[in-house]
Amino acid sequence: MNLAGLGEDKLVAALLRGLPGAHDLLRGPGDDCAVIGRPREKTWRLLKTDCVIEGVHFRPDEDPRKVGWKALARAVSDIAAMAGRPRHALVTLAISPAAELAHAKALYAGLKKCARKYAIAIVGGETARSPGPMFISITLTGEVDSRHCLLRSGGKPGDRLFVTGHLGGSLAGRHLTFQPRVDEALWLARHFPIHAMMDLSDGLGIDLPRLAAASRCGFQINESALPLTPGCIPSQALSDGEDYELLFALAPRSATKLKLLWPRKFPKLPLTEIGALTPPGKSATPLHGYDHFA
């Protein structure tokens, strides 16, 4: 069977079977980041790797500053999804020898801009010759307060589902300029009983079922409540992907308080209740999102 027929999640599951583990691995494959540490430590370490490929994640004629921003910001969004702070980045750039130095420098200018904004140190990396498309792989470490580390798997039936920002239509430009929700995630984790969280990279239609499955829950969403990007229809909010907003499950008793306090703290960023987690096997909403191999 080829990979297109299998789909990404089954491919990953097939590849990761029988992996050697480690005594200090708190969370391995299957969440936004790997979590490393010991249960009683105050701070846990996060590890993430993420790549963008020319022709898949950006067009060859795209502004290289924006491509650099996006490459690093995607990984920052995954650190945010655990309520962590990004720390150290490594950059792997595979590029044609015929490329211009100015192009590579502009790409790094975008990377550095994102690094400065999120207080990330770029501590190393590699350049290699690519015989095909440009390929940028980012490694990002982070730290998270062990009391507030948010996994995908802690959701409970009855939890209310929220998303930040607007969904859909990212290809019109936002997929290159989005702002990872680091401060928002830290604030949420510190002040509210968030049970599960992730960032929306493949679209709510793929990512919400992943969060629900990790939490051994079903889910229901209210399609008419989806915070659509102006000009988008609901199916785009489910399927377009690359929103890089937060999706989280909140204990129902705190929903009213959160809806009251959020707009005071983050007046420019909408927060929307879109549905709830349900007992397992009860999902009623058919959903579709982006599969990397389909």
Added chain:
Amino acid sequence: MNLAGLGEDKLVAALLRGLPGAHDLLRGPGDDCAVIGRPREKTWRLLKTDCVIEGVHFRPDEDPRKVGWKALARAVSDIAAMAGRPRHALVTLAISPAAELAHAKALYAGLKKCARKYAIAIVGGETARSPGPMFISITLTGEVDSRHCLLRSGGKPGDRLFVTGHLGGSLAGRHLTFQPRVDEALWLARHFPIHAMMDLSDGLGIDLPRLAAASRCGFQINESALPLTPGCIPSQALSDGEDYELLFALAPRSATKLKLLWPRKFPKLPLTEIGALTPPGKSATPLHGYDHFA
């Protein structure tokens, strides 16, 4: 100017100018790994990223098990070069949707074999669709005893230069099956006044000048002493690259003792004195190695 005209070292220097730093970054770009920690801590953390690309680092018809081994072993070799122990790996695989699942699984079998041999936990990663060649990027963390962390930059004029193993001819097969020198490096760092160390990935002809420059030294080598792979000529030992052996600079007073003890400890692996570091500006030997963009 395009990248082929610039060469790899100048490209990296141009890209890394003005990088945001960090208070806990002990060693950033320019060594085999980034070193993170504080001066008085007992253990420092190592971070490395390394990629292999189809058509550059391996042929499309290569045994995928060997490709997987190589992908991870290259990064292990960099951790070894600092006298560190590898710990956690992340694997990024960009592959055509038309690829067979069996091929991807065989590649992972090679990765897992290397991970088990060097007690590495594979803690995460990513799969992505490649519209071009297959691309495997490895992130590897490590730990190093802060008393024994070996940089490239500690060499002194008069230090004796040694290499492990044989050099040259790796393309005949060893570039896919080499054994990173983790135990050897740990033993050297614990028992001998090693001033500087690195692993040989681009060939002695490029890598030795890098070690000498980082140490602000010149160097001289005795070409007739080079430990040639059987069937190779000296220029191959300088230029072929992908030897993945250790190159290190040893305080001269300990050379005799090392040459006595090494064969008892590692009877199957040759160790060869090939020259010495000299005062800066005194390098007499012209050298050539592999430049990724030339």
